[in-house]
Ligand SMILES: Nc1ncnc2c1ncn2[C@@H]1O[C@H](COP(=O)(O)OP(=O)(O)OP(=O)(O)O)[C@@H](O)[C@H]1O
C-alpha cells in the first residue's frame with residue numbers, strides 16, 4: 114500500500130509553549146486513521162499543524178510532497194479538506210451556498226453541480242433544507258453540512274475534528290455510517306480525531322494514542338481497541 118500521509122517529528126507551539134513534541138504517524142492511501150487522546154493532548158493542534166493553521170516543524174509528506182510551511186489555502190488546493198472543531202459553517206448563508214463555497218477552488222461548473230446533487234444523495238436531510246440558513250440547522254445537520262462542504266473540494270484527505278461532538282447517540286451512529294460510506298464510495302482518506310473512542314476505533318484501520326503532545330501507542334485499530342489500558346481509560350469498560 115502507498116502512503117498518502119507521512120508525518121515525521123511533527124512539532125507545534127503556542128508562543129513559548131510546545132504542544133506537540135515531535136510526533137510520527139502515517140495514513141495509507143484510502144485509509145482511515147484515528148487519533149485518540151484526552152482533553153488537551155494535542156489532537157486539534159495536530160490537525161491545525163497539518164493544514165497550516167498552526168506553524169509546524171518537522172516533516173509532513175502529503176502525496177509525496179512536503180507541505181510543512183504551506184498555508185491553509187495551498188494545503189487545501191493540494192487536496193486536504195478540513196472539518197474543524199465546532200463545525201465552522203457560514204451561519205448566515207444557506208445550505209446550498211455553503212456547499213458552493215466549499216468548491217471555491219474549483220472551476221468545473223458542471224462538476225460542481227453534479228457534486229452538490231451527490232451530497233444531497235449522501236445527506237438527504239440537507240436536500241430538504243437547501244434554502245435554510247446554516248445557522249438555524251440542528252447541531253447534527255450543521256455537522257453534516259460541514260462534512261459535505263469539505264467534500265465539495267474533492268479532497269484526497271479529510272481532516273475531521275470530533276465529528277460526533279454534541280450529537281445524540283443515534284445521530285452519532287448515523288454520522289459514523291456516513292463517514293464509512295464516503296470512504297468506501299468516494300475513496301476519501303480520513304484522519305479522524307475523536308473523544309468517542311469506541312466508534313472511532315470501529316471506523317478506522319489505524320489508531321494512534323496521543324498524551325500531552327507525544328504518541329504513546331500505535332497500531333491497527335482492532336489491536337488498540339483490545340488493549341487493556343485503552344479499554345479502561347478510553348472505552349470505559
Ligand atoms: N490558541 C492556543 N493558545 C495557547 N495554547 C493553546 C492554544 N490552543 C491549544 N493550546 C494548548 O495546547 C494543548 C493542546 O491543545 P489541543 O486543542 O490540541 O488539545 P485536544 O487534544 O484537541 O483537546 P480536546 O479534546 O479538549 O479538544 C493544550 O494544552 C492547550 O491548552
Ligand SMILES: [Mg+2]
Pocket residue numbers: 156157158198
Ligand atoms: Mg480538540
